[in-house]
Amino acid sequence: MNKVSAPLTFAGLTILMAGQLLPLIDFSIVNVALDAVAAALHASHVELELMVAVYGVAFAVCLAMGGRLGDNFGRRRIFTLGVWLFGLASLGCGLSTSILMLLIARALQGIGAALIVPQILATIHVSLSGRAHSRALGLYGSVGGMAFIVGQVLGGWLVSADVAGMGWRSVFLINIPVCVVILLFCSRWVPETWKEQAAGVDWPGTLILATVIVCLLVPVAMGPVFHWSWPYVAMLCLVIPLTRLFWLTELSQQQQNRAPLMPPSLLKLSSVQFGLVLAVLFFACWSGFMFAMALTLQAGLGMSASHSGDSFVALGFAYFVGSLLSARITAKIGQIRTLLTGCAIQMCGLIGLIATIHTVWPALTLVSLIPTTSLMGFGQSFIVSSFFRIGLSEVPAKDAGSGSAILTTVQQAAFGLGSALLGSLFYQIYQATQDYHDAVIGALCGELVLMSIVVISTWVYAHHRQSAKTAVAD
Template identity: 40%
Template sequence: MHPAGVFILLAGAFLPIMDFFITNVALPSINSSLHASASSLELVIAGYGVAYATLLVLGGRLGDRYGRRRIFLGALVGFVLASLACGVSPSVGALIAARIVQGATAALLIPQVLATFHHALEGERKARAVALYGATSGIAAVVGQLVGGLLVSADIAGTSWRPIFLVNVPIGVVVLIVAARIVPDTRSHHPVGIDLPGTVLFAATLTALLVPLTEGHSLGWPWWTWLMLAVAVVLGVATYVVEKRTERRGEVPLLPPSLLRLPSMSRGLAMVFVFSIGFGAFMFVFALTVQNGLHVDALHSGLAILPMALLFFAGSLVAPRLITRYGRAALSSGAVVQLAGIVSLVAVLLGNWPHVSLWAMAVPLALVGAGQSMLFAGLFRSVLADVPTHMAGIGSGVLITLQQSGLALGVATLGTLYLALAPHNVAHAFAGVEYVQMGIVALLAVGAAALPRFDKATPAATPVVDA
């Protein structure tokens, strides 16, 4: 593969990952422009995440079967068009619908990147490309809010929040033109079948769970929200039963029960899931706290997260070596550092509210970013520790699916808690959410001891959606 092909593929991966988080700092502007309810704003975030999570494995399998470059280019076209639809949306309903389509196309696009690296590169070039992907995916999550703040504050031609989506159009077109020329076309010689029933049931389960959680509070919890939660439980059980039967027939389901029973998967996925709930919620409520509570503009709201972004990036570079050397202790240490950052951040906000300087939050946020980078790298590595080599791609798909589901659920649950408390006191609302996250991080610090042992023979987990 042409050396520039690596960076073109990384650019294609950066946009969808960034787009999950770039919207956070634009929520007040979207609210002002489209007169959106609080629950609708949550759906702007969570709708993208649900579509992304439920179709991710399907995207990988389509690339295996029909060619990864073809799916990458087609998905990129869809992502650009969906971004354009987001940018010109006349109502919040249209924006939510466009965001769901955007998340679906992102789910088809992302798996092709790592799978292409896996099949088109060898040795040191492959290792370097995968390492760059890890750094890209981590930093894109945090940088999204910084870029979002810059674009919203620029208010280009009076368009307010719309450039955060429209910027994807020219960048996507450039990536599309170059990728069509230099990205090689690869496919699996033994493609795994597409588990349509499992995909539909899993998507229905997430939808039935997240819709009432996001809409329930603002509507006063009508009867249908409780009915949907009950249906979500039924659908979840049905998903497990169908997936188990699919595996017994010798087919490969979306979420293979045999993989989920492996110690590394069962323990590691649970930790990845709760970590993602906390991460998604933190990014959502921090942006709203800074803008709505401290009345900071979108630019400074984005800049406020910069210390976290820088330490997350730096931590991502050194985490693999520290994890190889110190094993599970490195994960526990990362959790302790993150916990210290959250505690000090809450203390700064409560102690100085409403006259909180963004500089006063810099060190706590830096600690949060450093700790998160260690957990992010270590948990991804641990999940695949016991997975057979021939199932690594499928295991990685399950991992990323649960990660994205956790991000969306964090916004729907802890985000709803924040929105319920914020009208009374914004600082205490933020603290209330962070008290829950403190418990999550404390559990992660202790739970790291239950993960499989790390050793130098265990490669860093690289989510490659390919069998």
């Protein structure tokens, strides 16, 4: 059972949303700085993919543990610790003098984010109910749009303005003032929540999960570059047996009442299973799209970081508006229809973007991107809000931390996978054609295929749920 020290007020929710801004801004702001980082630190395209992916890997590996620590020691306390670590890691990123140093600091940022994010969803889940809970989840989704806009515009401006000669370094250092504000007001406004019965940390599960994710992401990112030499093939082949070992380890932990990292009892819930499939497919699309488009606009078309960032403001604004409407839409047409509506809108925007690039290339401008990227952002907002609502719909309140950590773990792993997967596809096509037009079209077509699988998976889940309801009624 969870304990709550005080009600979660709007002020407390605002601080939690500010904490959510940190990892989300860091995702979008880094994409704007890719070309500048490559030039300053002489980074290859593989190292750029790893700069995005290592953050997602560290984030994903530590998320479930972050949720467990929050359950045991107080979610506000771990939230505060995460903000401290994220701020210090951001300082390390800003002071990096080599790509290796930057990769290490990015990994530390991911660990800090993993301590922050599970506490936000879990605090909302145990402190609010009914319409207030739904509105808070809608706000949680809308903050993603705000972070996207802030990251794109501010990041592009900072890199182009070269404030105090810091260039790309300022996109990391900008996190520090946000961390300071959160630390000043967190203890005053955010209630402490925790589980009455503390559970131990599942170190075997954490280690195996880390190995699974690394064995998946490293070959996807680096395998094509090294012509799929045997070490990368071997790592990829280990994913299935390691996943099986992880399941058996978690099952054993649960049977011995040792509080597994990802409780099999939750993984057996159909809503959680579907949420994981949705996370892998959709968030891989999102991160891969941003990676490929950022490089196309800057390296392919020679846009400045500022103009590249501004090109996606319409997408972020549409995402923000859609997130504010998502709770109302869901109440009217239901979760599944909202998700399918979001997929339809997003895919129409994606097809339109492919047509636009093919038609106007190389005269691609901010104005020409607005119609299609706006559609994509609006549709994505419905998908993200549906992901959390559906994924958590069957999770008991006592497992709030573990449930939110499971969903967000796979979400962040997919972010890393997407940049590696679609980034590798992008570079393979570019190496073959030496044409950024063909490379970005190929990456966008790859995304369209993945989104089609999302739609098919949603229909299968809806059919399964309806069959289960019919069986219960009979």
